[in-house]
Amino acid sequence: MAIRYVPYYPDPIEGQAILDNFKRMLKYKGAGDVKKRLERGMPLYELKKVETVGENPNGNMVIRGECVSACAYLKEQGIEVDLVYIDPPFASGADYAKKVYIRRNPKVAEAIARAEQEMDIEELKAFEEKMYGDVWDKEKYLNWMYENLMAIKRVMSETASIYVHLDYHIGHYVKVLLDEIFGEDNFRTEIIWKRKQGNLGQTRQYGVVTDSVFFYTKSNEYYFNPPLSKEGQEEYLKRFKYVDENGRRYRLSPIISPSYSPSLIYEYKGYKPPANGWSLSKETMEQYEKEGRLYFPEDKNQRIQRKQFLDEWEGSPIQNLWTDIYVINPVAAERLDYATQKPEALLERIIKASSNEGMLVADFFGGSGVTAAVANKLGRCFIHCDIGINSIQVTRDRLAADKAEFDIYEIKDGVSLYRNPVQTMDNLKKLIPGLKNEDSLDSFWEGAVSDSKLGLVPVYVPNLMDSSSKLLDKVMMFRIMHEAIPELPSNVKKVIVYYVDIDNLEEIQKFIEDDEDVNIEIELRDLKDVLDDAVFEDYAEFKVSKVQESLIPEYKVEITNFQSDRVSRKIDEYNQKGYANTLSASDETDSEDYNYNEDDEDIKPRKKKFTPILISETGLELIEYISLDCTNQDGVWHSDSEIKIDKLGYVTVNGTKTKDFWDGTIKCEKKPLRLKIRNICGDETIWELSV
Template identity: 50%
Template sequence: MPVKYIPYTPNTVEGQAVLDNITRTQRVLRYRENNEVYNRIKRGMPYYEVETVEQVGAASENIVLRGECISACAYLKEQNIKVDLVYIDPPFASGADYAKKVHIRKNPKLAEKIAKAEAELEMEELKAFEETMYGDIWKKEDYLNWMYENLQAIKSIMSDTASIYVHLDWNIGHYVKILMDEVFGQDHFLNEIIWSYDKWSAKSNTLQKNHDVIYFYSKNDEYLFNEVKEVTKNLEKKYKNGYSLGGGFGSDGLVVYDETKPKVKELINSGKYRVVYAKMEGKPISDVWRIPFINPVSNERVDYATQKPEKLLTRVLNTSSNKNMVIADFFGGSGVTAKVANELGRKFIHCDVGINSIQTVRDRLIAEKADFKILEVKDGVSLFRNPQQTMDKLGSLITGLQKKVEGVSKFWFGAINDSKLGVIPVYAPDLINSKQKVLDIPTINRIINQEIQNLTITVKKVIVYYIDIDDEKELRKFIKDNNATTVDIELKDLKNLLHETVVNDEVEFSLNNADSEYTIEIEKFVSDRLLQKIGAFNEKGNLQSLKNGKEFNPIEISEEGLELIELISLDCKNKEGEWFSSTEIKIDKLGYVITNGEKSKEFWNGKITTTEKPLRIKVRNISGDELIKDVE
């Protein structure tokens, strides 16, 4: 349960409009759940306990927070933290699954041989498989209601002069603009920015789609805006008769020349030509930003599916913020907003629900020597790496659950076939959709008076899983008073099911102390989940090779299993609680070691060394699962 609910606005107005001013689009969109949206807005943002997971560097106001946008805003509001600029790059309701390519590392036992042979690993030789990071699959109505709540939450923690940039695409942007007109006001719409880029052409019977849209709004009439100009040349020169002495005309009509040439020097020294200096500042940028995608081989790339270029965020921050202002990104992804904010002397808040995002931005900021703390919203759900992977796994966790059972609609997660009771429909909240996390009277009312009665088969019982209950005593009383059917409704806590399924990795290591140094050598690492994933990958590859006749080279893991390790961190300060990384190494996908953010061309040898006595060790596998173990 949330600790409490925090109002979006200081005083919620009874009867305030919620999506009412877009009824003109009702023929296009059918908002079937407006009342539920209104009830949730009226109830407020769920505020959960927030735990400090790790402190990196010195104490600072910079925050990396794992949690949903609404819960993060509730925390910021409770802490009285105001944000001066918001950039968000939320899901685009595109219907796509975004995957992370998981690379198998090289066996460190072979590192010495590789180094001696001076073998250079080619990208094509790297063994990898993919894991879903999140599914951008939404019904349009659900997506827009979800976005509406997020926008309301974000607005509640923006400072009076703050601005917001919402990055979308051609698929959903125009719908979200209507919501932004309602939340921020049409008068506060400043620009529709077109991010134009080149990409490989795809065969299509329509024009190539080579742009995204970014909606730029202010919170109030007064807002910060810095005029940004595109500068092509810093210094231009011209002289009296316009004769070009080995140069050419600049874009502003001034003549550019090379004054180092002997002939130019002679003419200038003769006194016949008067030199005029003029600084060319360029022209103010327009609302069309032509910024290229990140080059696949660029050092900027961090192998994150939805990564945006730093130049794009640099322009946003330079336009709408100054030094020491607070910049927030509530769908932080690869962490580009936080990185650019840190480089430009701003404070940052990075928020994301996926553990891969938190780990990516953490490693990225450590390389930048940034100071920050990592927080986690304790909402009672033990997610795997993100809600999508949890939902994918959930079907196999509920014993006997079957999908697509005849007579059971899509509202239900599935059904169980019981020898005594027959078919038992099962409802489970969609963890990707935050509004379903709280089981309340409107949801139970829908189950009793609509979904049970719509079943085309006879059932004696239904099971309703929940994450949180608004008021359990009141809800059970509502079921008793209003369930006119003969169907028994059993409530089950989904958290219990999820907690029982968490299987940790295992690590074996030895500690040696010599010459004032402590060396930990990793002897064995086992990840059952990854081994199952690799087994499934190999099985699929073998089947495909039988069909198409092409040779398939399976992924092979050594007995030690060290190829499955991505990062090792040692805490020499705390025995428990908040993690402090005294020293750490990360193994990149080529097998090279990154020590405390510093890249090298050294291969990992299976060891990590520190001058202080280590108290705890943290091992992260290549998919992002982390294991913490006492050293002694």
């Protein structure tokens, strides 16, 4: 349960006041819940440091947890953020999957290893694992976003800016929320990013090639350095048509004040001032003349003009239509095979424009870690936050490769106990005995179980991806009792309510008992009791030895066997699905070679022969990352030596990429105390070592 609650703002706002004015367009359930949660405050949980990388004097943070809880911690610690960029879910209904590649087994013959160097990417053995389900209805999404944006605003400095990256699915709705939370006067720009050239397929609508990035500030005082660009400025460059005595190209620019100013009306060397005056003070005019930056026409009835030199021109100010930043090339060095990864150039422009060196940049839906990576390269401090373990691992490895220094934390809110909340949600019906879909129930209920005496028993399960539902408090309990239960069929006698985190079990039970309007039984159950039974750690066998291959002795850990029950089950599911598809394709046609005409609906092509994924007895091809801790025997992890194996089998050793294959070992100069192995699906297991 939460340690305590941190206020969102000194004076809680009324909650969606602007939205309430749009009854004809937007009518929300749960708006009252948002108001109550805002009045209650942000839940503050214990934050546990799990790893430190480098000395980290700037206090850079990678946090696994939800935005609201992370903001509660930052506020409690007095940490203020200077720039926020967020790329939250787009409410698009899309599922995002990670491509999981089987690694090269280090035990195969060298001849095979050389052949694999030329292996085509498509030939690699891989399967997909669902990482995130962007499935929301507008009511839940906007209420969730409202609370997150209020939490973010609470930790922004008075001069801070925020960029919110969305698309056509939900952006226009969130714009209304942003106007209310940050104020219409603090809306600066809607940036239109053209992220791709166009759609090749024929459709019955216009192709969507843009995203929107809404730029707001906390106040009227904010840092902004207008970005400049020389891209697409060929016509402008033609204006630099003059050449001075030193061979420098320049253009002429008027020195005319746009508005009347008496102090700028003066005669200069016989040249009369414009009607509104010059745009330069007399002192600046004299300085420009000394520097050779003024052009004096022979006819003194004409105007003095300023020389703008081409070699000093940094570019024209960038407007709000960005067409010069492209999506990441499939073979680009920065590509991480992360579904929602954004290009570094996009974040570089934003970070340079709205922050300075040493400022703190935060991303509370951090994804692939592009914000943190770019902030680090540009000399800014950073906070990366995301609920997904895949995001934390990808970002951790990315930052470590860039020699960044940071600490990794976990918010102990119950949700972070499970590496992949979206997969857990997908598997709940298997984990909860007897739970099945029930068409007669509202979507609020996960399903129902059948009881021989009570009949249909609806079951509520919190959404592990939604911070507004995971905590069972009086606000949520009131909603269940007075909104969800009254909508149930009249013959329902009991409901089951699962929770991951609960405010106070005794107080909630008393709250239920004291309510005379609810006359059905409500049973509370801890979801962790169900989920704990589904957590399996990986198994490994290894040998630890001290070797003297050079003047300096080394320690070597050799992995001889590795087994992962969860990964094996994923591979079995992939193989079974592949075999089933092959069988169904064989039934549809007897011919393997024929010309397929897509207009012929009666004939479907035979699918490509299925090749199953087979794992060796040692299982070493299921390993993605190995690390040794020679510093701490328990507690915070310190990686003194690490190896990461990419999908082609090449290893990155302590942040340095190589063209070597993994040989099944990892070495270090100091005595290793602990071993960490991450499998290809992202599960990490730690073993204590003895030498």
